[in-house]
Amino acid sequence: MSIAAQRDISEPANIGWEQKKRKLLPYGYLSPTLLLLAALTVIPIGTVFLYSLVDNVIVNPNPPVFVGLENYEEVLTNRKFRGALSNTLYFSIVSVVVHFIIGLSFALLLNSRLLSANVKAVFRVIYILPWVFTASIIAILWRLLLNPHGVVNFMLLELGIIPELNEWLSDRKLALNAVTFINIWSGYPFYMVSFLAGLQGIPDDLYESGRVDGGNAWQLFRHITLPQLRPIIISLALLDFIWTIHQFTLIWMTTGGGPLRSTEVLSTYTYKAAFSSHEYSIASTIAMVILAICTFVAIFYVRSQRMTDE
């Protein structure tokens, strides 16, 4: 029996007011959040959607004209857009898969029982290092390393792995893989940390009984570790996929989408459409397409979160 209810009985005159207050109180606490989200998320998304349905917005001297879905038709049939879309998907899918592999490998290494706690702590800090740096600094760092006269080319040449100096970031054939590699380097620690937490949560008994049943290391990994990590794997991969789809800074600061649009992704394409060509309607349309893709993935994310909560 709650205190408030007792008070209500003793002061019948105030029942209406007290109840109303209790009902409104949670909204009161939420009001700053709701205000901010309404002003800076809901209304802007509505605005972008409106922009995507009209022509001549913002800078054009002619009055805006409602064109329905024409902009979408124009965007979706555009070759540049399709190029950017396929680059984005390649960049995101490869990133997510390799993030997962590296993140899990490092987590397993750091979780080994053969290492002392101090050794683990030191290597954990080293392995998380890439995650501490912001995207623009990671861009500088890799432009330094991948420079044609940089240290990566020098080492690969000396080791005989490549026959000549590569222009990693300005060769049309290499650039997309190069930026994907950079994104892999900067993003795996997030997985590693989550997997470490997940591995520590797997009860030892499971492994004990697995060993009693005669399982070898690989079988234990396949039938105990992976299934136990499954919920983490799913939500990490979905979340990472969403973030990678809207990655902007890293590509903007390494290649700017070039050379010859070979690393153009949806976000750099949108940015150029808005701030270089001032085609705000087209930019808004692409922005809506990105939002649609992210929302689609997010639905699965929310579902997977719910399943782990229950």
Add this chain to the structure above:
Amino acid sequence: MIGSRRQILFRKALLWIALILGACFAGLPVVWMVSSSFKSNLEIFAYPPALIDYSFSFDAYLAVLGDPGQLRFFFNSYLVAILVTICTVVTSILAGYSFSRYDFRFKKVLNLIIIGVQSVPPITLMIPYFGLIVWLGIYNSYTALVLTYMVFTLSYAIIMMTGYFNTLPRDLDEAVMIDGGGSFVTLWRILVPISLPGIVAVGVYTFMLAWNEFLFALTLTRTNDMRTVPIGIHLLMGQHSFEWNQMLALSVLGSLPVLILFLLFQRYFIAGMSAGSVKG
């Protein structure tokens, strides 16, 4: 299943090889960045490359620290990140309290919206923000940056605060209520003080996100005296002569605040990361 001594030794050797290879992958690029920042601009791409060469000096750092324009980037970054952190922490405490302690009609929907906001691409919001911020008359101001950054720091902060409050027993609040304290008193006198670890985790994480933000800082500021560190680096890159060593020195200095926070509050960072919400 305990192997012989030799087997264990062999396994240990393999493990160490893998560990060190991994450390090279993660750490060497960073070591190279730091060492290059001490070289002269001519020696950055010298052949053959050396980790430390004769041109070792602090010149690049002195150049950055002696330039009021570049120091201004740091001032702006600190100011904005601290303001965002304070506003986010206060707002998320209020919201987290509401989600954790009350049942109300739109609770589920609102919770869903807050989780969903994390997946809204910044680039989608950027176009309307530009118009909105100009219309509000706060283009090229700290207010614009603080408000827009909060859209992305707030949702994960609320999720974390709600989770933290949920771990605290409700008996605590009821005891205060019996003594005649209102819900607001309960929150500030009882819940906030014992939630300090959770609040620090939210704060540290928020600071990092704000310190690293790029897109909004790029589009919502115009003059150099309003630029933050990431944009400062971008500006240096756009200049005709590439001052590599200065750019790298600025990068190293720009990474220090987050690096120090990370080393001091590692535990909280990791809590934030594995809360499954936001990365920079």
